[in-house]
Amino acid sequence: MIIDEKDVDLKSILGSIQKGDMHSYVVVLDRFQRPIYLYCYYLLRNQEEAEDATQETFIKALEHIKQFNYTASFSAWLYKIARNHCTDLLKKKNREKKILDLYHMNKHQEQDHKYTDFIYECLDKLSSEERQILLLRILEEYSYDEIAFIMDSKSVNIRKKYERIRKKLIQVKKGVNLYEQSY
Known part of the structure; x- marks a missing residue:
């Protein structure tokens, strides 16, 4: 080793x-x-x-x-x-409302950054917990075990949630309106 x-x-x-x-x-x-x-x-x-x-x-x-x-x-x-x-x-x-307001304000200021807008749009479709899992897994490249430790959860739960997040984002990319779908 x-x-x-x-x-x-x-x-x-x-x-x-x-x-x-x-x-x-x-x-x-x-x-x-x-x-x-x-x-x-x-x-x-x-x-x-x-x-x-x-x-x-x-x-x-x-x-x-x-x-x-x-x-x-x-x-x-x-x-x-x-x-x-x-x-x-x-x-x-109660930051959820303020985050959306900030997003809309930044969106108008960053018209040239379509990719950034798409990333924020995707992140806005996720809950706070989902954003944390995604950021830790993708940007920080933590293992499921490490994410589970950080978030006081079990590795298997984090893995399942991550897979759901991926499916959710694939639907966003395809243009499916998640709020109109019934599960």
Whole structure:
């Protein structure tokens, strides 16, 4: 089994941080800040909120770093913190209506970005949970086991939901109106 040098470095850096070396946390920020920000941005659809959520994620991770125990990868642990934080934000603000309003406002500003519009249109057809599964699987390339860990679910459930999401998006691509179909 080949061990990635970055993983060995990360493990030793995390060990240093857990022992109180807060200066080493900069390495964690450098390595994971951008992907966590993008994840938060796709969930929240607001740059400022995504920046705040990213900052909160890393603050919470630092506060609870001694509880990290390698039952999952460190990045999966970070994504779980980010997911929980973003979910809390969405619940508090009843973001669904605001997300649609923002989408329509951006759609008018981005007339030249048909592909981007199509992606947002597809994402709007999905529930918050479905978007999270899709983003973690496609963009972040997590395994079903890692997604299950992040989302407090079972791997088999995530796999089934992912297949349903794929079928749903295929129907969107074909132009089937999902809201008029009865199941």
